Amino acid sequence: MRLKRALLGLLVVVLLGAAAFFYLVRQPALPAGQPPPPASFDATLIARGAELAMLGNCNTCHTKDNGRVYAGGRPLMTPFGAIYATNITPDVDTGIGSWSEAAFVRAMSRGVRRDGQHLYPAFPYDHFTRVSTDDLRALYAFLITREPVQAQTPANALPFPWSWRALIAGWKALYFRPGEFKADPTLSAELNRGAYLVEGLAHCGACHTPRNRLGAQQNDRYLGGGEIDGWHAPALNSSSTAPVAWTREQLFTYLRQGYVAPHGVAAGPMQAVANNLSAVAEADVKAIAAYIAAIVGRGTAGQQPNAPTPGAPAPGDQDQKSAEGATIYAGACALCHEPTGQQFSARGIELTTSKLITMPDARNLAHVILEGIKPPLASPAALMPGFGDVLTDHQVAALMVYLRRSFSQQPAWPGLEDSVRQARHSATEP
Amino acid sequence: MTAVNPTLSRRALLGSGAALVVSFSLLRSPVSTVLAQAPPRLPGSLRRSPKLDAWLRVDANGITVFTGKAELGQGIKTALLQVAAEELGVEPSQIEFITADTAKTPNEGYTSGSQSMQDSATAIRHAAAQARELLIAAAAQRWGVPAEQLTVKAGTITAPDGRSASYGELASADMLNVEAQPQSKLTEPRAYRLIGKPLARVDIPAKVTGAPAYVQDLRPPGMVHARVVRPPSYAARLRSVDSSAVEAMPGVLKVVRDGQFLAVVADREYQAVQAMTALAKASVWDETKSLPDPAGIYDWVLKASAKEYVIHDARNGEAATGGRTLEAVYHRPYQLHGSIGPSCAVAQAEGDGLTVWTHGQGVYPLRAALAEMLHLSPDKVRCVHVEGSGCYGHNGADDAAADAALIAMALPGRPVRVQWMRDQEHAWEPFGAAMVTRARASLDGSGTVTDWHYEVWSNAHSTRPGGAGNLMPAWHLATPFAQPAPEPIPQPTGGGDRNAIPLYQFANTRVVHRFIADMPLRVSALRGLGAYMNVFSLESFMDELARAAGADPVEFRLRHLKDERARAVVQLAAEKFGWSAGRLAKGRGRGFAFAKYKNLAAYTAVAAELEVEHETGKIRLLRFVAADDSGEIVNPDGVRNQIEGGIIQSASWTLREAVAFDETRITSRDWSTYPILRFAELPDHVDVHLIDRPGQPFLGTGESAQGPTAAAIGNAVADAVGARIRELPLTPRRVKAAIGI
Amino acid sequence: MLTLNVNGQPHQVDGDEATPLLYVLRGDLGLNAAKFGCGLGQCGACTVLLDDKPVLSCLTPIAVAKQRQITTLEGLGGHDGPGPVQRAFIAEQAAQCGFCIAGMIMRAEALLRRNSAPSEAEIRAHMTTNLCRCGTHMRILAAVRRAAQMVRSAATDAAHAQEARR
Numbered sequence A: 001m002r003l004k005r006a007l008l009g010l011l012v013v014v015l016l017g018a019a020a021f022f023y024l025v026r027q028p029a030l031p032a033g034q035p036p037p038p039a040s041f042d043a044t045l046i047a048r049g050a051e052l053a054m055l056g057n058c059n060t061c062h063t064k065d066n067g068r069v070y071a072g073g074r075p076l077m078t079p080f081g082a083i084y085a086t087n088i089t090p091d092v093d094t095g096i097g098s099w100s101e102a103a104f105v106r107a108m109s110r111g112v113r114r115d116g117q118h119l120y121p122a123f124p125y126d127h128f129t130r131v132s133t134d135d136l137r138a139l140y141a142f143l144i145t146r147e148p149v150q151a152q153t154p155a156n157a158l159p160f161p162w163s164w165r166a167l168i169a170g171w172k173a174l175y176f177r178p179g180e181f182k183a184d185p186t187l188s189a190e191l192n193r194g195a196y197l198v199e200g201l202a203h204c205g206a207c208h209t210p211r212n213r214l215g216a217q218q219n220d221r222y223l224g225g226g227e228i229d230g231w232h233a234p235a236l237n238s239s240s241t242a243p244v245a246w247t248r249e250q251l252f253t254y255l256r257q258g259y260v261a262p263h264g265v266a267a268g269p270m271q272a273v274a275n276n277l278s279a280v281a282e283a284d285v286k287a288i289a290a291y292i293a294a295i296v297g298r299g300t301a302g303q304q305p306n307a308p309t310p311g312a313p314a315p316g317d318q319d320q321k322s323a324e325g326a327t328i329y330a331g332a333c334a335l336c337h338e339p340t341g342q343q344f345s346a347r348g349i350e351l352t353t354s355k356l357i358t359m360p361d362a363r364n365l366a367h368v369i370l371e372g373i374k375p376p377l378a379s380p381a382a383l384m385p386g387f388g389d390v391l392t393d394h395q396v397a398a399l400m401v402y403l404r405r406s407f408s409q410q411p412a413w414p415g416l417e418d419s420v421r422q423a424r425h426s427a428t429e430p
Numbered sequence B: 001m002t003a004v005n006p007t008l009s010r011r012a013l014l015g016s017g018a019a020l021v022v023s024f025s026l027l028r029s030p031v032s033t034v035l036a037q038a039p040p041r042l043p044g045s046l047r048r049s050p051k052l053d054a055w056l057r058v059d060a061n062g063i064t065v066f067t068g069k070a071e072l073g074q075g076i077k078t079a080l081l082q083v084a085a086e087e088l089g090v091e092p093s094q095i096e097f098i099t100a101d102t103a104k105t106p107n108e109g110y111t112s113g114s115q116s117m118q119d120s121a122t123a124i125r126h127a128a129a130q131a132r133e134l135l136i137a138a139a140a141q142r143w144g145v146p147a148e149q150l151t152v153k154a155g156t157i158t159a160p161d162g163r164s165a166s167y168g169e170l171a172s173a174d175m176l177n178v179e180a181q182p183q184s185k186l187t188e189p190r191a192y193r194l195i196g197k198p199l200a201r202v203d204i205p206a207k208v209t210g211a212p213a214y215v216q217d218l219r220p221p222g223m224v225h226a227r228v229v230r231p232p233s234y235a236a237r238l239r240s241v242d243s244s245a246v247e248a249m250p251g252v253l254k255v256v257r258d259g260q261f262l263a264v265v266a267d268r269e270y271q272a273v274q275a276m277t278a279l280a281k282a283s284v285w286d287e288t289k290s291l292p293d294p295a296g297i298y299d300w301v302l303k304a305s306a307k308e309y310v311i312h313d314a315r316n317g318e319a320a321t322g323g324r325t326l327e328a329v330y331h332r333p334y335q336l337h338g339s340i341g342p343s344c345a346v347a348q349a350e351g352d353g354l355t356v357w358t359h360g361q362g363v364y365p366l367r368a369a370l371a372e373m374l375h376l377s378p379d380k381v382r383c384v385h386v387e388g389s390g391c392y393g394h395n396g397a398d399d400a401a402a403d404a405a406l407i408a409m410a411l412p413g414r415p416v417r418v419q420w421m422r423d424q425e426h427a428w429e430p431f432g433a434a435m436v437t438r439a440r441a442s443l444d445g446s447g448t449v450t451d452w453h454y455e456v457w458s459n460a461h462s463t464r465p466g467g468a469g470n471l472m473p474a475w476h477l478a479t480p481f482a483q484p485a486p487e488p489i490p491q492p493t494g495g496g497d498r499n500a501i502p503l504y505q506f507a508n509t510r511v512v513h514r515f516i517a518d519m520p521l522r523v524s525a526l527r528g529l530g531a532y533m534n535v536f537s538l539e540s541f542m543d544e545l546a547r548a549a550g551a552d553p554v555e556f557r558l559r560h561l562k563d564e565r566a567r568a569v570v571q572l573a574a575e576k577f578g579w580s581a582g583r584l585a586k587g588r589g590r591g592f593a594f595a596k597y598k599n600l601a602a603y604t605a606v607a608a609e610l611e612v613e614h615e616t617g618k619i620r621l622l623r624f625v626a627a628d629d630s631g632e633i634v635n636p637d638g639v640r641n642q643i644e645g646g647i648i649q650s651a652s653w654t655l656r657e658a659v660a661f662d663e664t665r666i667t668s669r670d671w672s673t674y675p676i677l678r679f680a681e682l683p684d685h686v687d688v689h690l691i692d693r694p695g696q697p698f699l700g701t702g703e704s705a706q707g708p709t710a711a712a713i714g715n716a717v718a719d720a721v722g723a724r725i726r727e728l729p730l731t732p733r734r735v736k737a738a739i740g741i
Numbered sequence C: 001m002l003t004l005n006v007n008g009q010p011h012q013v014d015g016d017e018a019t020p021l022l023y024v025l026r027g028d029l030g031l032n033a034a035k036f037g038c039g040l041g042q043c044g045a046c047t048v049l050l051d052d053k054p055v056l057s058c059l060t061p062i063a064v065a066k067q068r069q070i071t072t073l074e075g076l077g078g079h080d081g082p083g084p085v086q087r088a089f090i091a092e093q094a095a096q097c098g099f100c101i102a103g104m105i106m107r108a109e110a111l112l113r114r115n116s117a118p119s120e121a122e123i124r125a126h127m128t129t130n131l132c133r134c135g136t137h138m139r140i141l142a143a144v145r146r147a148a149q150m151v152r153s154a155a156t157d158a159a160h161a162q163e164a165r166r
């Protein structure tokens, strides 16, 4: 196994190294300067940049827990190692204070640092390259007029060969197709706007599209479901397993409020996105919803909520587990998830419509059971306490067996207890 | 046990008479306030209950002290015990202490308005001192020794020749069954053993070890558990309910229905909870829109028909010339008490009497209201105060007592425990009223305020049970009791206009209270009443004026403040805070505020420092420094605890809290739809500095920090971001909007 | 019938295994400390320990507590022999109404069992699950710091005693 890995590594190095040779290995460094005075920017340009920053979720990656906004330091856990998001406040020494507009635009659209070094594609320039130069200028105007924050970004924790930035040149040669977004004249203005945002700044595909072993999006399965921070990013295309067809109205509310019945809450990594979208122009969120609905709609249109089929026959210990899960459900979940005569205090969705219970990947449901859900900004009532300290891995698995059987028609999850253990392991908040 | 001995019922009668007076003085015209003062001017609550043995009894089995006040979590029991022990010349541990109980204690109306020290401590102090003198006189007579030569220690009187006798031996049957005198021989401050020294709270050990401490913990033998099913909204009408299935549920003993009033009783608590849910499902309600549009609530406040009271109008100076005039309008939403433990009560109907264990603030007024609701004579009803979760004013306690009483009458003999659910507490407790204030003032050339004009629009701030009509469950009965039209609480204490009159000296001052009787949302007393909003407004506006005058906010306040004790707390807070004009780091701000609660009670000044995150408008509290003068301090740690708590609670109101509703329902139903401050959002430090005034009257402290804290935060935010936010709460969204990009 | 192990004592309880632990503790076992605050997992007034972990007993079906150790405030010490965290709360007079305090002490106990030298930030983050309406927070924090101190010195004393015995 180890040997195979090593050989593969070597192969990769050789291949990409060669490719890199033909590709421009080194881009020129651009001159360092001082941040232009805020007064030199038109206020409306800065305001537009502020919205674009929200649409691009810059704050999500470029802010560490309890850290100052945009000051970086958050590790992105890639299969290759931890890559730290940089400080994008206009601090001259530790941020982008010395970056000219040209340097910023090049980084966004070509994935190259001011000093000419290639940026790791964990920074999704394969999407940002679709963004119009005007928008990039606005974004620059916003970021460069923020409060500078002194914050050194930690060095990436990448093993060789991945630590070798020249490799990125090869990666780019293989997978990176720069170029601004081209509108499709056959689509409505709104769909084109949605497409522009989804493909570009909002970079939805970065999480929701599966990646190959070199970390490149498998665009033949575009939005077919990906991976982020130990969570499954569900498919947004026809392979979606959502038990209820998403309407564009529901998508809009979900993206805007972070919660929509009957689908539920934006939990895990998605919540930050919803929080940002609650603060941007409504029309843009509508456009994103319209575009995603146009993609996802086809697949799930017409699907019905899962009829509960309690006690459906299943092999081996499943029955016993399911019975155990049923009691846990009655005592811990039903209080909030069963309909009551008067729905007053915070209540969960009816689980027959839960998107988590039908997912191919069990980890998201495990995460929610273990960690609970903290409410999105715009939907304070959409919260759930975590049961990580209440339930053992075995009990969580038992509960999940019961839920999967009773509230979906999907086959039992394989290796459930492992998924639970993984989820508990990668849990961010206790 | 409803049978009471003659002396007690005599006192009880006297009590209920006074109860009438007190509830009148709280709710009705000034006329009856005059009535309240009719009896001779005895100190504190002795005015209402002048017999010494109403307050303490001494016999062979020891010393018992009585107070009509209730422990609400404010630590009053400990402070009163200190006062009693001090004047009696005994150790606190020698005293058995009895709090509010209509069968045992004097009538002191409500435990509210930070009055307990002024009322009860004063009464107990004088009664104890007079009792001590009577006992000494008895000893002097028995031994034929001059009283001056006798010494008292730990409840024993000793003569120079060594003869000694305990209080128990000296006390005679009705020695204390005498009227109190206006004057008492009080212990000299320099001779204090207990007053002014911290005494550990007597109730805390039980609370940290899980001993029964709350009405929620009562378990009389045979007790059963009840839950009510409330209407989904104020105006909802019960169309139909089929309770047959519920009655068949395991453990269910009874479904009680009286008009709209729905309840279920079961053997075990969880059975009652499940039955309640089932009964809610089985009930059909017709709802109608009865609430104002929440988006336009402040327009509603301004447009609602209001009665105008000019509560202050002093013109003794020239109108400003050559100066500038500023005007500002401030808004405060409905806010709720939200005790951590929802309301609870236990009631038992026996023979023709009823006993109710309640955490309400006034056992006598509650007794009168329950008696009216149940058509019983008051002496058939006994109300016993037992602690509940923290009480910050008129919450659901009295209503829960009414629930328990109604259900207990339907289940004679069984003690019935009613526990409200969280959503019931949130939706049905009376809120603190939404308010609008407008301030206008002129500065003369020298930066002195010459004309001050202030208006406050507000609902009532007390709809306490004077009668059954103020018990919410009574509204839902088949023959309902209507809620009486509220009346404003008259100055000098005031309700919506509490602290509306500035303590500052201005040449011309005019203050108008616009009282709105119509109450679409149920409102009543919430800690500080109108003072929270009025002090927020006054002290924010003083800051705006200081800025306009280019003056330091603290110096500007002192410039207009003549009251020496006020000046002292302002100066102490500023000094301890390290107040300076020095520039703080970007995004940081400091703010100052002061008030004398009710213009009658404690003087409190608060200085705050905080940090605002430019990108999000999030406020991070850094530190609070408070200075307080509560007159003579009985228990310094108790006072500190009250101020610290007031600061944190007010910070929560000010940064987070607003009751959400739509045109039909209250939608703040739990802690997710009504978020409050959590540990992660606390300041780094809260420091409280006390000024003791030995020999001065006690001044209530319980509510004095609410207003100054709010204004100090608002002023600090303005200092940090250079923009003023005049609408509470100061949410990140509002702050960010004020900051701009 | 199932057996619950509460404060080291086995207890037979009957009834629905889905019943939240809170009602069984208060009703069947007559324990007062765990309080009903919301029944929704939002306030922490009902906090008890399940195998050293802080759990909200209002949302904990007794079924999951079988064969596990349940600890309530009563289990930390009584009126005459309060435990370290309880003593710390008394020393700091960390209560107003005290209704939240049982939950606070149990949550703090759980933290100190895991880590007897928590940073201020860790304490605040850990305690943030629990609500207090009286504003006793600053004293509660002081009490937790003091309790940590007491737990640590108790540990070192024990260590020294060990040494001495060798």
Ligand code: FES
Pocket (backbone or CB within 6 Å): C035, C036, C037, C038, C039, C040, C041, C042, C043, C044, C045, C046, C047, C056, C057, C058, C059
């Ligand atoms: S009562 Fe359990 S969390 Fe509030």
Ligand code: FES
Pocket (backbone or CB within 6 Å): B073, B340, B389, B390, C095, C096, C097, C098, C099, C100, C101, C131, C132, C133, C134, C135, C136
């Ligand atoms: S002390 Fe009253 S709720 Fe915390």
